[in-house]
Amino acid sequence: MRIASPLIAAVAMLITGFLIFTLLGKEPVQAFYVFFVKPIDTSYGFSELLLKATPLILCGLGLAIAYRANVWNIGAEGQLVMGAVAGSGVALAFGESNGAWVLPLMLLAGVVGGILWAAIPAFLRTRFNTNEILTTLMLVYVAQLILSYLVHGPWRDPAGYNFPQSRMFGDAELLPLLIQGTRVSWAFVLALVLAGAAWFFSAKTFAGFRTLVAGLAPAAARYAGFSEKRNIWLALLISGASAGLAGICEVAGPIGQLQPTVSPGYGFAGIIVAWVGRLHPLGIVLAALLMSLLYLGGEAAQMQLSLPSAVTGLFQGLLLFYVLAADLFIGYRLKRTDPVVKQPAPVQAAQEPA
Amino acid sequence: MKQEDAKDFRSLEPRLVLTGITKRYPTVVANEDVSLSVRPGEIHAVLGENGAGKSTLMKVVYGVVKPDAGTIRWEGKYQTIANPAAARRMGIGMVFQHFSLFETLTVAENIALALDHRVARDVLAANITEVSNRYGLPIDPERLVHSMSVGERQRVEIVRCLLQEPRLLIMDEPTSVLTPQAVRKLFETLRRLASEGCSILYISHKLDEIRALCDTATVLRNGKVSGTAIPKNETNESLARMMIGGELAECHLAPREPGEVRLQLENLSLTTLDPFGTTLKSINLTVRSGEIVGIAGVSGNGQKELLAAMSGEAPIDDAAAIRLLGTAAGNLDPAKRRRLGLTFVPEERLGRGAVPPMTLSYNALLTGASHGMVSHGIVRSDSMQKFAQKVIERFKVKCGGEDSVASSLSGGNLQKYIVGRETLLEPRVMIVAQPTWGVDVGASMLIRQALIDLRDSGVAVLVISEELDELFMISDRIAVIAGGRLSPTRRPAETNIEQIGVWMSGNFDSGVPKEAEAELVPT
Numbered sequence A: 001m002r003i004a005s006p007l008i009a010a011v012a013m014l015i016t017g018f019l020i021f022t023l024l025g026k027e028p029v030q031a032f033y034v035f036f037v038k039p040i041d042t043s044y045g046f047s048e049l050l051l052k053a054t055p056l057i058l059c060g061l062g063l064a065i066a067y068r069a070n071v072w073n074i075g076a077e078g079q080l081v082m083g084a085v086a087g088s089g090v091a092l093a094f095g096e097s098n099g100a101w102v103l104p105l106m107l108l109a110g111v112v113g114g115i116l117w118a119a120i121p122a123f124l125r126t127r128f129n130t131n132e133i134l135t136t137l138m139l140v141y142v143a144q145l146i147l148s149y150l151v152h153g154p155w156r157d158p159a160g161y162n163f164p165q166s167r168m169f170g171d172a173e174l175l176p177l178l179i180q181g182t183r184v185s186w187a188f189v190l191a192l193v194l195a196g197a198a199w200f201f202s203a204k205t206f207a208g209f210r211t212l213v214a215g216l217a218p219a220a221a222r223y224a225g226f227s228e229k230r231n232i233w234l235a236l237l238i239s240g241a242s243a244g245l246a247g248i249c250e251v252a253g254p255i256g257q258l259q260p261t262v263s264p265g266y267g268f269a270g271i272i273v274a275w276v277g278r279l280h281p282l283g284i285v286l287a288a289l290l291m292s293l294l295y296l297g298g299e300a301a302q303m304q305l306s307l308p309s310a311v312t313g314l315f316q317g318l319l320l321f322y323v324l325a326a327d328l329f330i331g332y333r334l335k336r337t338d339p340v341v342k343q344p345a346p347v348q349a350a351q352e353p354a
Numbered sequence B: 001m002k003q004e005d006a007k008d009f010r011s012l013e014p015r016l017v018l019t020g021i022t023k024r025y026p027t028v029v030a031n032e033d034v035s036l037s038v039r040p041g042e043i044h045a046v047l048g049e050n051g052a053g054k055s056t057l058m059k060v061v062y063g064v065v066k067p068d069a070g071t072i073r074w075e076g077k078y079q080t081i082a083n084p085a086a087a088r089r090m091g092i093g094m095v096f097q098h099f100s101l102f103e104t105l106t107v108a109e110n111i112a113l114a115l116d117h118r119v120a121r122d123v124l125a126a127n128i129t130e131v132s133n134r135y136g137l138p139i140d141p142e143r144l145v146h147s148m149s150v151g152e153r154q155r156v157e158i159v160r161c162l163l164q165e166p167r168l169l170i171m172d173e174p175t176s177v178l179t180p181q182a183v184r185k186l187f188e189t190l191r192r193l194a195s196e197g198c199s200i201l202y203i204s205h206k207l208d209e210i211r212a213l214c215d216t217a218t219v220l221r222n223g224k225v226s227g228t229a230i231p232k233n234e235t236n237e238s239l240a241r242m243m244i245g246g247e248l249a250e251c252h253l254a255p256r257e258p259g260e261v262r263l264q265l266e267n268l269s270l271t272t273l274d275p276f277g278t279t280l281k282s283i284n285l286t287v288r289s290g291e292i293v294g295i296a297g298v299s300g301n302g303q304k305e306l307l308a309a310m311s312g313e314a315p316i317d318d319a320a321a322i323r324l325l326g327t328a329a330g331n332l333d334p335a336k337r338r339r340l341g342l343t344f345v346p347e348e349r350l351g352r353g354a355v356p357p358m359t360l361s362y363n364a365l366l367t368g369a370s371h372g373m374v375s376h377g378i379v380r381s382d383s384m385q386k387f388a389q390k391v392i393e394r395f396k397v398k399c400g401g402e403d404s405v406a407s408s409l410s411g412g413n414l415q416k417y418i419v420g421r422e423t424l425l426e427p428r429v430m431i432v433a434q435p436t437w438g439v440d441v442g443a444s445m446l447i448r449q450a451l452i453d454l455r456d457s458g459v460a461v462l463v464i465s466e467e468l469d470e471l472f473m474i475s476d477r478i479a480v481i482a483g484g485r486l487s488p489t490r491r492p493a494e495t496n497i498e499q500i501g502v503w504m505s506g507n508f509d510s511g512v513p514k515e516a517e518a519e520l521v522p523t
Helices: A004-023 A030-042 A043-068 A076-093 A103-128 A132-152 A187-204 A207-216 A218-224 A228-255 A266-276 A281-304 A310-330 B002-010 B053-063 B086-091 B107-114 B119-133 B151-162 B180-195 B207-211 B236-246 B303-311 B334-340 B360-373 B381-394 B413-422 B441-454 B467-472 B499-504 B514-520
Strands: B017-023 B029-036 B043-047 B069-074 B078-079 B092-095 B168-172 B199-204 B216-221 B224-229 B261-270 B281-286 B294-295 B322-324 B344-345 B429-433 B460-464 B477-482
Touching: A004 A030, A004 A281, A004 A310, A030 A281, A043 A076, A043 A187, A043 A207, A043 A266, A043 A281, A076 A103, A076 A132, A076 A228, A076 A266, A076 B322, A187 A207, A187 A228, A187 A281, A207 A228, A207 B360, A218 A228, A218 B334, A218 B360, A228 A266, A266 A281, A266 A310, A281 A310, A281 B199, B002 B199, B017 B053, B017 B207, B017 B224, B029 B053, B029 B069, B029 B199, B029 B216, B029 B224, B043 B053, B043 B180, B043 B207, B043 B236, B053 B092, B053 B199, B086 B092, B092 B151, B107 B119, B119 B151, B119 B180, B151 B168, B151 B180, B168 B180, B180 B199, B180 B207, B180 B224, B199 B207, B207 B236, B216 B236, B224 B236, B224 B441, B224 B514, B236 B441, B261 B303, B261 B429, B261 B477, B281 B460, B294 B441, B294 B467, B294 B499, B303 B344, B303 B429, B303 B460, B334 B344, B334 B360, B334 B460, B344 B413, B360 B381, B360 B413, B381 B413, B413 B441, B429 B441, B441 B460, B441 B467, B441 B499, B460 B467, B467 B499, B477 B499
Parallel strands: B043 B199, B043 B216, B092 B168, B168 B199, B294 B460, B294 B477, B344 B429, B429 B460
Antiparallel strands: B017 B029, B017 B069, B069 B078, B216 B224, B261 B281, B261 B322
């Protein structure tokens, strides 16, 4: 049933979408076609699906490891932005040197940028016991402001007609394309490889086992002597690293320069991807493809159905909402309390010992 | 007078009659053609080993499980009990062996959640205080459950049932966490309830208790009724034969000269941050190679804090206060202490001693990583599985193999697994909390014998238990913890249950009571 809940959620999302399209006065079947089928019925469309799935996979993988360790990193978006900033910084610092080492260095810098940004909440949590949900989220906005400052100020392209963006990256600073004629780069393959690595980490390594125990039974982790601080650091740094990598892969991939906005919320959507994917790497890859389709469908709906862009966020939100609801109702059932109650009693989860 | 009581209820119509109850699970028949009847005011024991089907039968009565066949007659009418709420409405209450309390809520809030009717807060608190005092189970309604010991939590569960004024009360292994004095109190409570006309179904495998308390008994073995008895007319041996179908194993503690000091506590003091915790006050204790030291005490007197300090879960600043094989270890974390040769069985099995949703293999890895189950950071599943198999086999853990998840095991079987795991990790010092809590007689003997075998092989063993009989059976020396202080140790032959009981109240200076002195002379 745990595996069924994303499917239940996807169906519920579609039904709700059907109702929404109908209420908005659109022909629902036509709208469904535009939203879910048309974007990927060409090979170019399909390549766009892979393109947008790439950062979602990367963010989702790291977040899943953190969530399984019971560490709540909500700020992958900020770590993604800082990864993009740090990687771009390397590209800009070396000018258009065309060295073969520039791109690997950029990727590395992207990873380090994400790690450093995630290290702040890790330090605050382990040193001052500050709630990482709040700090990671707040640092998203700090990261976006730093990016905004850089592209409006020191890193603005002098030859860019005053647009707030860096110069375009040269070929040596861009990820090679996976399929010519599309925008998909080798980053997609990298994401799949890392999905395999994430699976290996959780399933086969002792370090992965320790994070699982910390998430499933914190008292057992303490009992076995697995350090809580190490767990928090590891979870945040891994999720920061993968979000940072997603960020640099965006600017060194489809975007090709640093802009005021480098992500349409991939870091936040990654949270949904992680949950819909059941925190499992394979599930995350599938969930990322679904979320990517929602992005494409949202764009198509804007253009062809003249619906607002919020429709993408709406579907994403519905999906997460239904997954969480399905999880809850698989484990618990609603129970009416005694009707003599005058005030509404709290809904009691049925938890009779079985 | 007792006789007359007995006659009294015998003439009454039975309140509950079960006939031919059968419940099959895919792999096991939990109950087969089980019949029993309980009259008003009768205390009826349901006796059997772990897995004999006692709990399933009680869940049938409480509406948790629907039987495949058989009938339930309640107060003269045939009934199907759809769910526990229906059972409660009919006047059936149950105290489970595993508690279902929300740790972050207070006693009163927990009880309010379980009530089928809403009661005003202050009224409820007053009711709790009144009922708990009336039945000798004092609890503060405003206390948070997470700060309470197992024994105290049980009181909450009992009071929760009593508030609903049940006409049939089901008690599932209620005394496993109580002191002898508290057991006596509980028995008074139960007898008072019975004299008020309440029927009681009392599930246990403790033969002494059943003989002291119960009017009638139904014995289950492998899901079937293997006999009925008037416990007062039986001996422990005859009841045990009905229960296990053979003779009861015994364990032997042969006298032995202990070796060098392996665990030493010196002026161990610990101020707890928990507002309901117990502060430890300069505790001194040595445990030598080849001896078992037992610590008795009522739960909530500092056992939790002492165990956490010794295991390293709550490290202390004064490193020298705890010495493991001579190394100052007070400030070391649990992993480092394990590397020095310490293994530890905690009081809570699920969630602390074992990770509930993980398999037994992975639960071996939990503490066995340094025993060849990890190489270069990679988990070696073959050696992990082999180790788990060895534990299952040696300690006769009933489960579907090493791939069963920990939460699927019964409490007693999981306890066997955890004790087995910590034993086979070849400790030099082993600390065990409540080694046989909720474990049936046969398995208890197995665990106790395993501890004795460890001792005989030269391990220093420290046992903290609330079962005095057990401590007297396996300890070379016994101490008592009360109010965060530890008494001096005594050889079991130099003391007796009465003295230990007095010490448990915190009065270590009262010395040896008179009768005990008399007993000391011949031994």
